């Protein structure tokens with residue numbers, strides 16, 4: 645019995661709720677692991693997969709835990725990048741994971757699609773490179789020198805595998821709908837942009853292009869709504885519909901509103917109390933913050949600190 649097989653069969657299968665009526669594979673991020681001895685069952689019961697993703701799951705069970713990890717990375721990164729904005733990428737325990745906003749053609753949806761397809765490509769590549777997956781592996785015998793003089797070796801094939809897996813798994817949703825609807829075109833475009841730009845995505849969010857579908861010959865394409873804008877590239881994000889302002893709670897859409905959010909009194913940007921609180925004003929409270937202070941180095945070798953309390957003002961939106 646190979647150690648890897650053992651490890652895989654030991655993994656616990658902990659699913660909060662099983663449900664067939666689901667619409668989004670990002671729900672995998674809510675699971676603590678994917679993997680079991682009985683693959684048929686595992687894939688059939690996963691929430692949020694469409695039928696063709698279930699089939700891919702059955703054929704590639706060992707990759708599914710990386711897909712789950714990719715979804716988690718995407719959500720963590722989204723929450724970090726948007727921590728100071730009105731829409732802060734918080735997830736719901738129901739489907740769709742980010743609420744209705746990402747089922748519409750908004751800028752936020754563009755970002756979520758891009759970052760999650762990037763997350764899957766990244767996580768699968770990393771699992772390949774660390775030897776967790778049998779289907780790919782780092783071939784250390786492959787090496788060379790690039791035209792720019794960089795020495796490289798190993799795992800460029802793993803990147804190709806990670807990207808290809810993300811393309812098949814993430815994009816299949818849009819392709820199965822028939823890639824002619826505007827939303828499918830938008831999602832496919834943003835999925836691909838995510839796999840290309842990775843870490844620069846947040847800037848792409850701010851510079852995303854509003855587009856509309858137009859007939860080009862016998863097919864449809866997305867073109868900028870404002871003719872004065874330069875055409876978007878493969879690496880730019882595109883969206884079809886303006887976003888709501890995210891100010892007030894709207895339970896049906898999964899929008900939490902900004903009441904209670906911490907804001908910055910002196911900032912004029914979106915994290916400032918004026919914009920973040922949508923003009924409703926804010927509360928100010930004194931809170932004590934515990935900090936390490938008066939640290940001394942002792943021979944040899946440790947550092948001893950005192951605990952100090954510091955009073956700070958905390959502003960929260962009304």
Ligand SMILES: *[C@@H]1O[C@H](CO)[C@@H](O)[C@H](O)[C@H]1NC(C)=O
Nearest residue numbers: 723732734900901902903905
């Ligand atoms: C996002 O904001 C809501 C309130 O609007 C808050 O409850 C939640 O904790 C925030 N989420 C993150 C990830 O910061």
Ligand SMILES: *[C@@H]1O[C@H](CO)[C@@H](O)[C@H](O)[C@H]1NC(C)=O
Nearest residue numbers: 908909910911912913915916
């Ligand atoms: C608040 O905003 C000001 C001005 O942009 C900035 O200098 C300061 O670091 C911010 N404070 C916090 C706690 O982020």
